[in-house]
Amino acid sequence: MDMTHSVQLAQLAFPDAVPSITMAHYLFVSAAMFVMGLIGFMTRKNMIIMFLCTELMFQAAGLALIAFGRHHLGADGQTFVIFVLCVAAAEAAMALALVVLLFRYRETLSSQAWKELNG
Amino acid sequence: MDTIISPIALYLICVLGAVGIGAALPRRNKASEIVGGLLIAASVGFGTLVLALRASEIEGGLPNFFFYPFAILALGASARMITHPRPVYSALYFILTIIASCGMYLLLSAEFMAFALVIIYAGAILITYLFVIMLATQAPSSASEEFIDETDAVSREPILAAGIGFVLLAILTTAMFRGIGDLPAPPDETLAQESVLVNLPRKVERLLEREGLITNTERLVRNEDGTAAIDVVNRTITLENTDLGTTRTLEADQWPETLTAGNLDRLGYNLMHDHPMTIEIAGIILLMAMLGATVLARKHIELEDDLKAAQARKLGESMNPEMKSVPETGNA
Numbered sequence: 001m002d003m004t005h006s007v008q009l010a011q012l013a014f015p016d017a018v019p020s021i022t023m024a025h026y027l028f029v030s031a032a033m034f035v036m037g038l039i040g041f042m043t044r045k046n047m048i049i050m051f052l053c054t055e056l057m058f059q060a061a062g063l064a065l066i067a068f069g070r071h072h073l074g075a076d077g078q079t080f081v082i083f084v085l086c087v088a089a090a091e092a093a094m095a096l097a098l099v100v101l102l103f104r105y106r107e108t109l110s111s112q113a114w115k116e117l118n119g
Numbered sequence: 120m121d122t123i124i125s126p127i128a129l130y131l132i133c134v135l136g137a138v139g140i141g142a143a144l145p146r147r148n149k150a151s152e153i154v155g156g157l158l159i160a161a162s163v164g165f166g167t168l169v170l171a172l173r174a175s176e177i178e179g180g181l182p183n184f185f186f187y188p189f190a191i192l193a194l195g196a197s198a199r200m201i202t203h204p205r206p207v208y209s210a211l212y213f214i215l216t217i218i219a220s221c222g223m224y225l226l227l228s229a230e231f232m233a234f235a236l237v238i239i240y241a242g243a244i245l246i247t248y249l250f251v252i253m254l255a256t257q258a259p260s261s262a263s264e265e266f267i268d269e270t271d272a273v274s275r276e277p278i279l280a281a282g283i284g285f286v287l288l289a290i291l292t293t294a295m296f297r298g299i300g301d302l303p304a305p306p307d308e309t310l311a312q313e314s315v316l317v318n319l320p321r322k323v324e325r326l327l328e329r330e331g332l333i334t335n336t337e338r339l340v341r342n343e344d345g346t347a348a349i350d351v352v353n354r355t356i357t358l359e360n361t362d363l364g365t366t367r368t369l370e371a372d373q374w375p376e377t378l379t380a381g382n383l384d385r386l387g388y389n390l391m392h393d394h395p396m397t398i399e400i401a402g403i404i405l406l407m408a409m410l411g412a413t414v415l416a417r418k419h420i421e422l423e424d425d426l427k428a429a430q431a432r433k434l435g436e437s438m439n440p441e442m443k444s445v446p447e448t449g450n451a
Binding site: 021022024025026027028029031032033034035036037038039040042043044045046048049051052053055056059062063066067069070074075076077078079081082083085086087088089090091092093094096097098099100101103106107108109110112 | 123124136140144166170173174177181182186190193194197198200201206209210213216217220223224227228229231232235236239240243244247248251252254255256269270271273274275276277280281283284285287288291292295296382385386388389390393394397401404405407408409411412413415416418426429430
């Protein structure tokens with residue numbers, strides 16, 4: 001029984017290949033959200049909105065991870081979304097502390113105020 | 120492998136979206152925002168229509184109906200988030216994006232992550248953002264409520280950025296829609312779900328006990344590697360009596376209805392069994408972020424002299440409203 005059992009589990013892990021259009025839907029939404037976050041990061045001058053746009057990119061990555069996790073019916077995708085969430089929380093804490101610090105130096109949120117920082 | 124979406128339609132969607140976002144990004148000319156919004160709506164609508172038509176050609180290819188409203192809401196809210204000139208509204212539109220993507224998480228049967236995202240992202244992280252926006256925004260110096268700061272009202276190189284972004288989208292989606300057909304098919308859902316039960320013998324024992332199917336002296340037979348002797352394919356469970364040393368098998372018709380591995384069981388098992396080290400690393404990252412934020416926020420700032428003067432003028436102005444206001448100089 002153990003033998004057949006492990007064979008069947010192995011078959012679960014490597015099924016036959018067929019096209020999947022539902023995945024394409026989720027991946028398209030994820031890619032579009034990521035690109036919008038990228039455009040927002042490039043164009044907006046307000047530092048808080050720039051960091052919000054990075055959160056949007058995290059969110060898009062999370063959606064793709066969950067969609068792939070669902071496709072393979074494993075929990076790995078969701079596990080990695082937990083870690084993405086963790087990194088996003090750490091990033092928010094650091095970024096907001098930095099923004100408050102920069103705001104106290106120049107009394108403005110504009111990233112243009114720091115344009116002499118061009119390496 | 121036939122393509123999922125025709126390249127002409129895909130690039131048309133990208134061009135429409137790029138022109139729309141480029142026009143809708145904040146600038147002095149307000150009229151272009153409406154045109155941009157219409158173009159974005161056309162792009163999202165056309166994309167949805169093309170994908171839905173293609174999916175309806177394939178047997179069982181259509182996603183759950185609720186996918187479409189959630190996707191349109193998520194994309195529309197994220198477009199409005201990057202184009203809205205006021206930071207508070209941007210943050211609120213981002214919360215809407217998160218809630219819409221939580222809807223999609225539910226459709227992807229990731230229930231725990233959907234609710235965790237609402238609590239952590241929309242509830243905690245975004246409220247912190249809103250708090251900092253309120254904290255770090257100058258009080259409007261002009262009397263008009265419609266006044267928007269120059270920083271927020273004008274974006275930097277909107278057309279160029281939108282062009283670059285949507286070229287990236289076109290490349291990403293081309294690669295995806297050519298290659299996605301080679302993805303393996305999803306395995307049988309119930310089997311894949313319940314195969315984790317093999318690794319959770321104590322949970323199964325507790326559940327069987329609650330259902331009254333086993334007595335106190337009985338336990339699940341463990342294989343050499345510690346997994347339980349459960350055959351999820353044939354739905355049989357092998358039990359042994361620890362007092363008598365005999366074994367018996369619960370047949371498929373005795374398999375209790377409640378014996379399923381839910382989303383949380385699988386997620387928890389995956390997290391603790393397959394990725395234990397990453398939990399430690401995540402803990403270290405969060406600790407370092409906390410320390411870093413504390414160190415950064417503690418720093419005492421010496422304002423430059425002209426800023427000090429500007430602050431003093433502002434204070435004097437608010438104390439004597441009749442006093443003639445001094446025009447403020449730019450800080451850049």
